[in-house]
Amino acid sequence: MHDSLIKVEGVSKKFCRSLKRSLWYGMQDLGREIAGRRHASSDALRKDEFWAVKDVSFELQRGECLGFIGHNGAGKTTLLRMLNGLIKPDQGRIEIRGRVGALIALGAGFNPILTGRENIYVNAAVLGLKKREIDEKIDEIIDFSEIGEFIDAPVQSYSSGMNVRLGFAVAIKTEPDIVLLDEVLAVGDVSFQAKCFNALSQFRERGTAFILVSHNMHQINRNADRVLYLDHGRMSFLGDTGIAVDRYIHNMEKLGDISGSEPIDWTKTLGSGKVVFNSASFIDNRGLIVEEINAGDEVTIAIAYECKDTIDNNPVLDVTVKGKDNLLYQGTNDSASQQYGKIPLSGTFYVKFRSLPANSDHVEFYFCLMDSVTREIYDWKRGVQLKVRRSTASSGILFVQTEWTVC
Numbered sequence: 001m002h003d004s005l006i007k008v009e010g011v012s013k014k015f016c017r018s019l020k021r022s023l024w025y026g027m028q029d030l031g032r033e034i035a036g037r038r039h040a041s042s043d044a045l046r047k048d049e050f051w052a053v054k055d056v057s058f059e060l061q062r063g064e065c066l067g068f069i070g071h072n073g074a075g076k077t078t079l080l081r082m083l084n085g086l087i088k089p090d091q092g093r094i095e096i097r098g099r100v101g102a103l104i105a106l107g108a109g110f111n112p113i114l115t116g117r118e119n120i121y122v123n124a125a126v127l128g129l130k131k132r133e134i135d136e137k138i139d140e141i142i143d144f145s146e147i148g149e150f151i152d153a154p155v156q157s158y159s160s161g162m163n164v165r166l167g168f169a170v171a172i173k174t175e176p177d178i179v180l181l182d183e184v185l186a187v188g189d190v191s192f193q194a195k196c197f198n199a200l201s202q203f204r205e206r207g208t209a210f211i212l213v214s215h216n217m218h219q220i221n222r223n224a225d226r227v228l229y230l231d232h233g234r235m236s237f238l239g240d241t242g243i244a245v246d247r248y249i250h251n252m253e254k255l256g257d258i259s260g261s262e263p264i265d266w267t268k269t270l271g272s273g274k275v276v277f278n279s280a281s282f283i284d285n286r287g288l289i290v291e292e293i294n295a296g297d298e299v300t301i302a303i304a305y306e307c308k309d310t311i312d313n314n315p316v317l318d319v320t321v322k323g324k325d326n327l328l329y330q331g332t333n334d335s336a337s338q339q340y341g342k343i344p345l346s347g348t349f350y351v352k353f354r355s356l357p358a359n360s361d362h363v364e365f366y367f368c369l370m371d372s373v374t375r376e377i378y379d380w381k382r383g384v385q386l387k388v389r390r391s392t393a394s395s396g397i398l399f400v401q402t403e404w405t406v407c
Contacts, residue, residue: 004097005178005209006060006083011053011092013078018048025049052078053233055092060178060209065200067224067241068213069248075233076213080182083211098177099127101170109167112156116147116166119155123170137173144199145169146192160373165192172199179203182213183375197223215375217245252380264383271377274309275369280384292387293356299386300352303367305379307345313373314340319351320366362387 016022025046045051053075060066068076081087082094084102102109109126110119120141124134142151145165150158158166171179179200200210200223214220220227220241227244229237231251237244252270269276284290285298293299301319317340340349356363368380 003062004059004095005062006058006097006211007093007095008059008083009057009093011056011079011082011089011094012051013053013075013082013087013089014045014049015052015078016046016049021046021048051233053082053089053230056228056230056235057092058228058235058238060211062177062207062209063204064225065204065210065212065223067220067227067244068211068230069215069217069220069227069244070230070236071252073232074230076230077182078233079230080180080211080213084180096178099174100178100180101127101172101174101176102180110155110163113154115153116145116151116155116158117142119166120170124174127174127176129174141169141173144173144195161192168196172196172203175208177208179208179210181210183215215377217249221245264381266381270380271369272309273379274311274376275305275307275315275378277367277369277379277381278304278306280304280365280367280381282386292389294389296355298352298354299356300350301365301367301384301386303349303351305343305347305349305369307343311371311378313371315343315369315378316340316372317349317351318368318370321353321356322364322366323362356388 016025056075056079058066068079070076078087080102082089083096084100109123111122114122117138120138121131121134124137125131129137145151145162145168147162147166150162151166155163155166171181197219204210210223212220212223224241226239227237227241228235229244229248237247266278280301280303281289282291282293283300283302284293290299303317362385364382365384365386366380366382367384369378370376371378
């Protein structure tokens with residue numbers, strides 16, 4: 001039986017762009033609160049103020065995973081910080097039942113001077129565990145984090161990946177009722193990410209609820225039961241995961257002024273632009289550049305790029321293939337995403353499809369290059385089209401090569 005662990009009703013939070021005014025407004029509000037008086041109009045914004053989150057309502061049920069999506073600055077992290085009690089809302093109510101484990105930012109809650117082991121005790125104590133309980137769980141936490149001998153080194157010497165490993169291990173192994181995850185699982189190697197999501201699935205079966213914030217739509221599609229889509233601090237959509245993701249992608253395309261039905265403007269960049277795509281072409285199994293192939297043929301897509309700025313981490317290239325009516329033939333996922341080492345300042349990515357089984361008049365390729373740690377999008381293009389000659393031997397949407405025998 002499902003019951004509500006989090007209930008959010010009409011929650012809003014405003015901030016001030018000016019530090020000086022923010023301090024002054026804070027003193028005024030604190031004085032009014034001590035005197036038992038509220039601001040004359042809590043909806044009114046004073047000079048330089050803006051709504052980071054406005055009138056958001058939802059419930060989180062036991063065993064449910066709720067995804068938060070939206071562009072940078074949409075209010076996702078602000079909402080998560082209110083749920084974790086780090087900041088309080090200016091309007092509305094938040095009701096939470098149960099223990100909350102949060103992993104909102106890299107190293108959040110860790111004292112950099114203390115060792116990893118010492119930080120485990122501090123964080124677990126904050127979550128309400130007694131020393132005896134922590135003693136019983138500490139070996140399990142250390143084993144899950146895979147930190148090894150570094151557990152007795154100061155946290156300030158940890159890499160971002162080690163911070164996440166330890167933070168996730170503490171958050172999940174202290175058996176909270178609710179876990180808040182803000183994009184941090186983008187850090188670390190693919191095997192540890194898979195380990196984390198396997199752990200999430202196991203704890204969900206036991207009734208633990210999760211809120212997952214991510215720009216990785218595959219992670220959202222794979223894990224979220226429902227999605228809250230935030231746009232400029234307001235609820236754009238709450239409900240079915242597929243619908244929410246489609247709306248988000250559609251709005252991303254509009255922001256980038258990209259249309260798959262028109263020739264791609266390679267001068268336009270949807271992303272930070274640190275690395276940009278310059279062109280894309282298709283190569284058949286003879287090594288010739290082509291614009292059309294037969295269904296089921298081998299094809300390689302060559303994607304030329306150029307670095308416009310220094311990148312600190314290895315990039316990850318994601319490729320998605322879609323057919324007619326936006327039909328998804330292949331979605332990107334963690335195992336299919338290609339993570340490269342240090343790349344030249346300019347070059348070409350080659351992605352080979354040993355057999356493209358699309359039995360459609362054409363397919364569209366979407367590709368995205370992002371930072372492997374922060375998930376910052378460098379560039380994203382959609383609508384690179386390849387014509388496909390349909391097979392007369394198959395009437396479906398897929399052409400799967402088969403062998404027929406009689407015994």
